[in-house]
Amino acid sequence: MRVLTSVLWVALSLASMTRAANSDPAVAAGDPAAGGSGKDTIAGTAGGAFVVGISPFLDSAVKDAVYRGLVRLIVEDLPLNTRLEVYDAFNLQSITRVSIPSAKVFNSPKTRANQFALPIGEIKQFLARDNAKPSGSKTGFDGAIRLPQFCDFLAQERPTHDGSAKLPLLLIGSPLYQDAREPGFSMVDGYFPSDGHLRASREQSVFGFNPGEGSSRGLLVYWAYFGDPWMNDLHREKVARFWALYMERRGGRLASFSGDLATVMGAFSSEAPGRSAASNGWLADPLQTRPEMLRVGRNVQLVDWLTGDAPPETSPPPPSQMVGPLKIGIRWKENIDLDLYAAPRRDAETLFFQHPRSPEGYYFKDHRSSPGREYEFIEFESPVDVRNVRGFVNFYGGSCPGGPRGEVRIEFLNRIYRGTFAIASPQGNQGRSGPSQADYWTQIPVQEILGINEAAPQAASAPR
Numbered sequence: 001m002r003v004l005t006s007v008l009w010v011a012l013s014l015a016s017m018t019r020a021a022n023s024d025p026a027v028a029a030g031d032p033a034a035g036g037s038g039k040d041t042i043a044g045t046a047g048g049a050f051v052v053g054i055s056p057f058l059d060s061a062v063k064d065a066v067y068r069g070l071v072r073l074i075v076e077d078l079p080l081n082t083r084l085e086v087y088d089a090f091n092l093q094s095i096t097r098v099s100i101p102s103a104k105v106f107n108s109p110k111t112r113a114n115q116f117a118l119p120i121g122e123i124k125q126f127l128a129r130d131n132a133k134p135s136g137s138k139t140g141f142d143g144a145i146r147l148p149q150f151c152d153f154l155a156q157e158r159p160t161h162d163g164s165a166k167l168p169l170l171l172i173g174s175p176l177y178q179d180a181r182e183p184g185f186s187m188v189d190g191y192f193p194s195d196g197h198l199r200a201s202r203e204q205s206v207f208g209f210n211p212g213e214g215s216s217r218g219l220l221v222y223w224a225y226f227g228d229p230w231m232n233d234l235h236r237e238k239v240a241r242f243w244a245l246y247m248e249r250r251g252g253r254l255a256s257f258s259g260d261l262a263t264v265m266g267a268f269s270s271e272a273p274g275r276s277a278a279s280n281g282w283l284a285d286p287l288q289t290r291p292e293m294l295r296v297g298r299n300v301q302l303v304d305w306l307t308g309d310a311p312p313e314t315s316p317p318p319p320s321q322m323v324g325p326l327k328i329g330i331r332w333k334e335n336i337d338l339d340l341y342a343a344p345r346r347d348a349e350t351l352f353f354q355h356p357r358s359p360e361g362y363y364f365k366d367h368r369s370s371p372g373r374e375y376e377f378i379e380f381e382s383p384v385d386v387r388n389v390r391g392f393v394n395f396y397g398g399s400c401p402g403g404p405r406g407e408v409r410i411e412f413l414n415r416i417y418r419g420t421f422a423i424a425s426p427q428g429n430q431g432r433s434g435p436s437q438a439d440y441w442t443q444i445p446v447q448e449i450l451g452i453n454e455a456a457p458q459a460a461s462a463p464r
Contacts, residue, residue: 048082050268053089053150055143055173056131062226062261063127066172069265070123074098074116075109077269086123089145089171092153096122134180143174143226147243148206151219151250166220166252170268175225175239175257182206184355190231190296191356192238194365195288198249205291207246218251220271224264234296244277245284290337290396292353295364305411306331306375316415318451323385324413328446329377330421332406336398337428340376342391342444344384351378360384386412387452391444393421397428408444419449 052073058066070086078084081102086095096119105111113120133141154167176187185193185206193207200208223243230236244254255274256267267274277283306329330340340363343350349358356363361380380389395404403426408419421442429440 048079050078050082050084050168050170051154052084052086052170052172053145054086054095054126055145056088056090056126056129057133057142057144058127058173059142059226060130065261067124067127069261071120073265073269074120075112077265080104080106086119086126087150087153088126089147089150089173092146092149095126141178141180143229144178145171145173145175146179147171147177147246154219166218168268168271169219169221170265171221171223172261173225174229175223175243176229177206179206183357185293186357187239187293188229189357189362190235191293192235192296193242194290194292194294195242195245195284196290196292197242198245198284199289200291207242208291209249218253219247220253220255220273221247222256222264222268222274223254223258224256224261225259226261227259231296238294238296241277241280241282244280244282248277290353292365293356294366295356295362305329305416306377306409315451316417319386319413319415321413322387322452323383325379325381326384326386326389327377327379327411328389328391328444329375329409330393330406330444331375331409332404333374334398334400334404336400336404337396338374338376338404338406338423339394339396339431340378340391341394342378342380342389344380344382345388346390386450387447389446391446393423393442393444394431395423395425395428395440396431399427401426408449410446410449412450417449417451419445 052070054066074084078098078100080100082100084098084100086097087093088095098116098119100106100112106115133144154169178186178188187193193205197205197207198209202208202210221243230239240254240257243257247254253274253276255272256264258264266272305327328340328342330338332338339353341350341352344360348360349355351358351361351363353363353365360382361378363376363378365376366374378391391408393406403423405420405422408421410417410419421444423440423442425439429437432440
């Protein structure tokens with residue numbers, strides 16, 4: 001990272017080419033008619049506050065650009081009679097604060113550079129640190145921000161408000177939520193939250209809300225990220241859509257969302273209002289009621305084995321070897337909620353909607369709104385012994401006279417095996433387990449479907 005004096009010299013040089021601040025009193029005073037900034041009045045912000053939240057885990061390659069941008073923001077772009085608060089948006093700690101007086105002399109970048117050298121130095125020191133990532137952090141942790149907790153933190157900092165204006169918030173870091181303490185809500189590797197999180201309580205989801213809680217002032221969020229953290233374009237859209245709906249649920253708006261830092265910072269300093277979620281065609285799905293993490297595929301072909309035409313009626317021969325990657329999926333027609341559970345062996349982690357990742361694989365749910373198009377699957381990307389794989393289906397919610405029935409498909413060693421399942425109960429049980437809940441569950445006969453002569457595990461009411 002460049003030294004402080006070098007960066008300030010660059011910022012001041014740029015300012016001198018665009019403003020004659022030291023030679024023309026009219027420009028120094030911010031008189032629009034004389035070509036000045038005209039920013040000595042505040043429009044849109046309550047109390048003239050601006051907030052910046054930075055990840056402490058930014059890649060070192062982007063820190064210089066972040067530093068330069070923040071210096072320019074302080075010495076040039078912020079209006080008079082405003083204050084800037086800069087925070088660590090993961091650890092929820094203050095980095096520094098700057099208050100820009102209403103005195104016209106502070107239209108001069110040189111004056112600001114001299115007066116605010118200390119807080120600028122504190123930003124420099126924060127960015128210069130090489131912060132250790134929390135234990136248990138996985139791939140994709142660079143730039144992590146804990147937005148829900150940061151919103152709560154800002155709400156506690158501002159217990160009262162008049163509700164008339166939104167607080168501009170610049171976020172610098174990854175838009176993919178990840179917290180080693182709550183791995184089930186990670187957005188890396190193609191995951192994104194269902195709309196059910198927007199209706200959930202905070203006890204059910206980190207993205208949930210409790211009655212009476214929320215930000216004390218709506219936030220106008222400008223989010224700058226770096227690189228390409230997305231699995232594909234669909235993943236980017238799903239995450240952007242969720243954050244837009246989430247911020248509006250909190251009374252705010254996602255005003256800017258881009259991998260271009262300069263564009264986002266320009267929108268932030270000008271308080272560009274951005275577009276509402278509805279104007280982008282994003283509305284919460286009323287049929288998504290459960291808080292679960294969904295996953296986009298790498299491409300359309302990823303689920304063709306499950307959603308394409310049914311394989312021939314003649315079953316493929318049993319596999320010639322017992323160990324390899326495996327996918328298991330279920331399909332059904334009724335407009336009901338069924339859940340797939342699977343584990344590679346008895347002592348391994350069980351994958352399902354509340355535990356979508358494990359060392360062996362991941363859970364995928366395609367939540368559709370119309371009957372006959374529902375499916376979900378679990379993929380064991382690490383090789384598993386098919387003789388030990390266990391699978392279950394639970395009737396979670398809805399009503400189905402006679403009990404649900406559906407199809408099981410298993411892909412193993414490039415062959416697709418097909419079976420069926422049936423559940424006795426005509427209604428769901430919200431995922432409850434135990435001996436009295438056996439009618440709401442059925443075990444998938446994995447070994448029988450594959451045609452191998454291995455005894456399946458004993459039936460159980462739930463794979464807990």
